[in-house]
Every structure is written in structure tokens, then in C-alpha cells.
Amino acid sequence: MKYSRPKGTRDILPPESLRKHWVETKFRKIVERYGFVEVTTPIFEHTELFLRSTGESTDIVTKQMYTFTDQANRSLTLRPEGTPGVVRAIIENGVKIPNRFFYIGPMFRYERPQKGRYREFYQLGVEIIGEASPEIDAEVIEIGANFFSAIGIDDCLTQINSVGCPKCRPKFRQELVNFLTGKQDKICQDCQIRLTKNPLRVFDCKNEGCQKIYELAPKVRASLCSECADHFKKVITALDQRKISYTINDRMVRGLDYYTKTAFEYISTKLGAQDSLGGGGRYDNLVEELGGPKTPAIGFALGEERILIVAQPPNRVVQPRLVAIIYWSEKELPYAKQLAKELRNIGISVYLNYELKKLRTQLGYANALNARYAIIIGEDEVAKNVLTLRDMESGKQETISYQELLTRLTTT
Secondary structure (H helix, E strand, O other): OOOOOOOOOOOOOOOHHHHHHHHHHHHHHHHHHOOOEEOOOOOEEEHHHHHHHHHOOOHHHHHHOEEEEOOOOOEEEEOOOOHHHHHHHHHHOOOOOOEEEEEEEEEEOOOOOEOOEOOEEEEEEEEEEOOOOHHHHHHHHHHHHHHHHHOOOOOEEEEEEEOOOOOOHHHHHHHHHHHHOOOHHHOOHHHHHHHHHOHHHHHHOOOHHHHHHHOOOOOHHHHOOHHHHHHHHHHHHHHHHOOOOOEEOOOOOOOOOOOEEEEEEEEEHHHOOOOEEEEEEEOOOHHHHOOOOOOOEEEEEEEHHHHHHHOOOOHHHHOOOEEEEEEOOHHHHHHHHHHHHHHHHOOOEEEEOOOOOOHHHHHHHHHHOOOOEEEEEOHHHHHHOOEEEEEOOOOOEEEEOHHHHHHHHHHO
């Protein structure tokens, strides 16, 4: 029987796995400069966690979650996003705040697979817990912008909005309901359901007919309380001071119920209709809603698959330098093993095949592995204490000493 991967998943093989590693390494380096430390949470959580945090009326919960019952009759869900698990971990483990965490890992949503969108996908995320200043909002947005610049995404656009808070959002909610009253027959069935359960979710709809109607809908920023309006004004000022370009998008509310005040999204013009690289926002009530003390918080999550479509890693970074050691006969194998050990100890990647093959076959293996150099060891090389170094790109060979080999491998 021939097996295949489940729909919406993918096998990540070289060179894509090398590009993935490069992007993740860049992300780690940048967020660590801002004081973030890595956190890892379970891939599955109790379903109630996502119902309470992400929102029972969101598309993620109503349509996309992978939920199952275990042998103890507990409802568990593969994580569709990272923030709820991080917040749960902070509360459960009594982590001191303020604190800053980042995570990298797979998420799961039952979506229609398309370019850059899978049912198993990877996110790069940050969470700042315990900081309320508008300056922090601007700093978080800056982190994402710096990351995209570092990986060669030079067309990244930042969209920003304020979604208010529990004090002022009910006013906007009522204004939106009033606006849509009498228009139910003109909007899609999903939006009709959203209108009764959570009206703000109508802005998540991708239906072109619905979007034309919502262009004339009230703007949430017009209903902000003085606290939210002042916070948003200071965020904008901080972005201007940091010279971070942005546009205000009054229709952006993000697809999660826990956002308060600032919400933002990163867009790339190179991705087509599905142009989002990721986004985030402030969630000042989530820690308290999940059983912790009232705590301000903000974060973002970036989609690694879409990032990899437009990122520009240099070839020399993507492909690590590999050295293949090739030997003529079993007599040279001990010498080859010792050489491999010494080179690995100083940080050089080495491939050594322990099953004796013809020289041509061993060179074929080296080519298949994209080895940069091949070190050829025969009876003469062992007797004279020298090595034959073959450049796998040019095919040029030369006989050099061990010290010359080390210099060549560590400087070129």
C-alpha cells in the first residue's frame, strides 16, 4: 500500500527545511535583542481554553479546530493559535511579571488548503505580559518590521486600528447592529449568524458582496472611549517617532475575540489576495479571563509558510558547507574516522560513509548531499601525511597538508 500525507500538510525537505531554519534563526536573534526568552507549550490543550479565549463565535472555533475526545472522555484540541497556551502556562506556573516570551511551533486549523495556507502550519510569535504603555505597542510592531527587513521582505506594510475595550465596544456593537438591520438578506449566511452572535466578526468575511456593504458601516474608532482614544493616539505618535510606516485600516478587527485597543497586521504585496504575513494586538483582559490577575498584555503571531514565500535568504546562508571524506580501501578507514572526528570537533560538518564503495560512487553521494568539498584519502596520502582536496563545484583537486586543510575549511 502506498501512503501519502494528509491533505493540508506538507513534508519539509531541503532546501525548504534550510530556509525554514534560517528564518527561525533570524527571528530568534531579533526577539532576543528585545529581551524575549523562548517558551514551549503543549500541542494540544483542553478545548475549553480556546472556547474561553479565542471566542466561541470566531471562525477558528466554529469551523477550524481539530477537537477530539481522549480515552478518559476529555475534550482536547490541537492548538489553533499560540497565545492561549502561553497565557495558561504563565498563570499555571506562577510566572513573575512583567515578562517577555517568544515561541516557534506548529498550529492546526481545518482550512481550505491554498498557497501559503495549510492545515498544519507554523507560527513565530511573541507575547509581552504585564506592560501597558502605548510605547510597548509601538515596540512590538517595530520588532515585526525589523524582522521582515532582516529577511529581505522589503514590501511589508503595517495596518493598524483600535478595536476599543469592553467599556466602549458595546456602543459600537449596537451602532453596527443598527446599520445592518434590514440588510440581512444582502449578506451571506455566515454573516447573518455572526450578526446575532458577535457582530464585529462580520468584518472577517471574505465575501465581496458583504465587504461592499461593510465599506459604509460605522467605524469602531468613532466610538472609542477617552482612554482607548488616548492610547491609540500615543501609539501612532510612538510609531512616527520610531519612523515606522503604517496605514490605519478602520475595517480591521482581527479574527480573535480577546483583542482590546491596538490591533495590527503585516501585509505583503507579493502574496496576492491572501496578503497577510501575520499580526497581533493588545489583550488586556485575557489573563484575568483565564483565571489570573488583571494584567495588560500584547503580542503577535506570524505565518511562517507565507513568510517563506517572499523571504530572501542568501544562498551561502541557506546551504551549510559540508565536507565529504572519501577513502580508497578499508585500510584508510581508521584514518578517515579520526579525521572526521577532529573536523567535527572544531565545528565542520562532515559526511563519512562506512560501507566501502567505488570512488565514483562515493563522489556521487557527496554530490547528492551538496558537499562543498571532498577529502580523498588513499595509501599515498596516509604514507605522506597529506590529503587530496577536491572542490565539488569546479572539480579541481590539490594535495595539501592537514594544517592547510584546516585553514581552507575555516576561512573560505
